[in-house]
Amino acid sequence: MQRSIAAKLSLLLFFWVCAFALEWNLILPLIGILVVARWTIPFRPVTDRLARAWNKFLLYLLLLFIALMAVNALFIKGGAVLLEFGPLRFHSEGAIFGLATAARVGLLSLATLLMFISTPLKNLVKFLQAWGLSPSIAMVILQALFFVQKLPSRIDQILLAQEARGANVRGNVLARARSLTALLAPLVLSSILESLQRGLALELRGALHAVPGADRERPAIPIEAYVLVLLAIIILLLRFAS
Amino acid sequence: MGFSLANAIKREVPGNMLPFVGFCIALNVTAGYLTALIKLPLYLDAIGTVLLAALCGPWIAAIAGSISNLLFGALGNPTMIFFIPTMIAIALFSSAVARWGWFRRWYLVVLGGILQGVVAAVISAPISAYLFSGVTLGGTDFLVIYFRSMGNSILDSVLYQGLSSDPVDKTITYLIVFSLLMNLPRRILQKFPRHSNIIRPSSSHADAT
Numbered sequence: 001m002q003r004s005i006a007a008k009l010s011l012l013l014f015f016w017v018c019a020f021a022l023e024w025n026l027i028l029p030l031i032g033i034l035v036v037a038r039w040t041i042p043f044r045p046v047t048d049r050l051a052r053a054w055n056k057f058l059l060y061l062l063l064l065f066i067a068l069m070a071v072n073a074l075f076i077k078g079g080a081v082l083l084e085f086g087p088l089r090f091h092s093e094g095a096i097f098g099l100a101t102a103a104r105v106g107l108l109s110l111a112t113l114l115m116f117i118s119t120p121l122k123n124l125v126k127f128l129q130a131w132g133l134s135p136s137i138a139m140v141i142l143q144a145l146f147f148v149q150k151l152p153s154r155i156d157q158i159l160l161a162q163e164a165r166g167a168n169v170r171g172n173v174l175a176r177a178r179s180l181t182a183l184l185a186p187l188v189l190s191s192i193l194e195s196l197q198r199g200l201a202l203e204l205r206g207a208l209h210a211v212p213g214a215d216r217e218r219p220a221i222p223i224e225a226y227v228l229v230l231l232a233i234i235i236l237l238l239r240f241a242s
Numbered sequence: 243m244g245f246s247l248a249n250a251i252k253r254e255v256p257g258n259m260l261p262f263v264g265f266c267i268a269l270n271v272t273a274g275y276l277t278a279l280i281k282l283p284l285y286l287d288a289i290g291t292v293l294l295a296a297l298c299g300p301w302i303a304a305i306a307g308s309i310s311n312l313l314f315g316a317l318g319n320p321t322m323i324f325f326i327p328t329m330i331a332i333a334l335f336s337s338a339v340a341r342w343g344w345f346r347r348w349y350l351v352v353l354g355g356i357l358q359g360v361v362a363a364v365i366s367a368p369i370s371a372y373l374f375s376g377v378t379l380g381g382t383d384f385l386v387i388y389f390r391s392m393g394n395s396i397l398d399s400v401l402y403q404g405l406s407s408d409p410v411d412k413t414i415t416y417l418i419v420f421s422l423l424m425n426l427p428r429r430i431l432q433k434f435p436r437h438s439n440i441i442r443p444s445s446s447h448a449d450a451t
Contacts, residue, residue, distance in 0.1 A: 053317070068375055075390045101375045108373075109320035116316035134248065136260060141309060143264025144271070148313065151272040181421070188269065188293075188422050195265040196433065199258035 004042055005127045008115050010225035010232075015111035017232040021239035024100035027107050034110040043118040050117040057113055065102040072098035121145055130218050143198070147191065154191070158183050254299035254435060263298070263306050266290030270310035271317065285411050287314075287322075291329060292336040292419045296345050297434040300337035304330045324373055328366040335361050336416075340439040351420040355413030362412060363404025367397060376400040 018030055037043045038054060045051040073082065076094030083090040122142065129138045162182050163169050169179035255263060269290035290310065295303035307329030314322035335358055344350035370376055376386040376396050385406060389399035423431070423440050431437045 057320075071387060071390070072375060075387075098375065101373075105321065105374055108324075112315055112320035112323060116320075121313075121316060136251070136257070137305070137309075139260045140263045140267065140306070141313075143261045144267035144309065144313060145264075147265045147268030148271050148317070151268055155272070181418075184289075184418060185422065185425055189425060191265050191269070192262065192426070192430065195261040196258075196430070198261040202261065203258045 004222075005119060005124060006219065006221050006225045007228070008042070008119060010228035012111050012115045014228045014232045015107055017235055019104045019107040019111075021235050024096075024103040027103040031103065031106050031110060034107070034114055038114060038117075043114050045117040046120050054113060054117050057109070061102075061106050061109065064105065065099070068102040069095045069098035072101070127219065139202075143195070147195070151187070151191070154187060155183065158186055250299070250301040251305065254302045256435070259298065259434070263294060263302060266294040266303075267306050267310045267313065269293070270307070271313050286415055286418070288329065288332045288336075288412070288415055289418055291333050292415055293422065295333050295337035296340035296419060296423065296439055297431075297436055299436060300334045303333035303337055307333045321374070324369050325366055327369070328362050331361055331365045332358060332412075340436065343439065345420055345423060345440055348417070348420060351416045352413055355416035356409045358416065359409025359412035360405060363401060363408040366408075367401040367404050370404075371397040371400040376403070 015030065015034070019027065022030075035058065038045070045054055070090065073090035073092070073095035074088060076097055077089075077091050078093030079096075080092045081089050082092050082095060122145070125133070125138050125141050129135065159169050159179070162179060167179055167182055168175040169183075267290060270287050273286040273289055287310070288307065291303050291307040294306050308326045311322045311326045311329050336354070339345070339354040339358070344354045376390070376399055385403040386399045389402045390396065394402065428441065431440055
């Protein structure tokens with residue numbers, strides 16, 4: 001597990017370098033590779049929810065490509081006119097600029113998302129701890145994950161309770177804005193109290209003075225991780241040289 | 243003796259406050275879910291950062307804000323990772339605002355929110371312009387298109403869009419934090435290292451308990 005995390009982080013670095021160093025016509029095939037990679041074993045989403053998030057993001061990305069190309073083709077005037085709707089003229093120079101921007105953002109985003117949907121965050125935190133991440137920061141991230149999982153269900157409970165009391169939580173914008181106050185106060189105040197109690201409980205158990213990563217051996221870095229980092233450096237050097 | 247981030251954080255948050263920092267991160271992340279749930283045209287993604295900056299200090303708030311954006315990235319919106327500098331600026335500025343005692347008066351909170359919005363807009367404009375060409379499929383994209391149609395450059399258009407929408411968002415964020423702080427019982431507030439940002443020693447802040 002940890003071996004693959006090191007390789008995945010190197011792959012992420014490689015794709016980030018590619019996004020900034022390569023031209024859009026080289027980036028597009030890399031995006032295709034990432035879209036296909038989601039179906040391979042090392043990059044399979046760890047939960048159904050994350051698989052849905054991935055699919056939703058692909059749709060978002062498609063819209064991003066269309067929007068960036070359309071808006072830039074409309075406002076950056078240069079090159080041939082590709083389309084004409086009444087007074088609106090879409091120019092090729094703007095369309096290519098939009099495509100290049102969308103390709104860069106797409107590669108950066110897809111590589112990051114693929115890394116995270118296929119790696120449980122708790123495993124990532126453990127891996128980083130073995131490589132020197134402060135135990136306090138690790139504790140903060142794990143507590144954040146606990147609350148991230150817990151808060152949505154608590155929000156649903158509070159909204160349902162407010163609705164049962166007659167509050168209009170699904171009306172117009174004003175009603176929804178008012179319901180936000182009715183939602184936030186109980187949500188935040190109860191969670192602050194819970195977080196303080198959790199801190200006290202952890203302190204009493206001595207968890208805050210332990211160094212969880214201290215007895216963990218540093219995992220070996222696989223050879224493919226070194227190769228990917230080397231490739232990233234070569235791409236950067238070639239970019240600067242040209 | 244030089245400045246050490248690790249020592250600054252240790253001073254700002256005692257060990258038993260770490261779950262509270264985790265909660266503030268979760269609050270930032272969940273705010274996206276929350277605003278989507280009730281379909282409000284706001285971001286409200288810095289409530290936890292501002293709360294932490296007011297109660298604990300700038301450095302832990304900056305770290306929490308950065309982790310929030312990383313978690314946003316991990317949980318479905320990777321573009322948020324690129325706005326970490328904005329979150330750090332929000333943490334530092336809101337901590338200064340709290341230090342000046344502005345979280346004790348609602349009108350100063352409003353002023354702080356407006357200024358915070360301007361700071362956030364100025365910092366996020368180049369990121370949005372150079373990485374996304376100003377189009378992020380958010381509710382404010384039409385403003386960027388409007389400013390571009392008036393002949394402005396991408397950077398100027400994104401900056402004008404930020405200056406017109408961020409102050410509203412940040413003012414609401416500040417008012418929400420102010421309302422939460424005013425509703426916290428005094429005995430709970432006093433557990434936080436920077437409670438003097440909110441209550442004066444001689445103040446008659448009502449204890450809700």
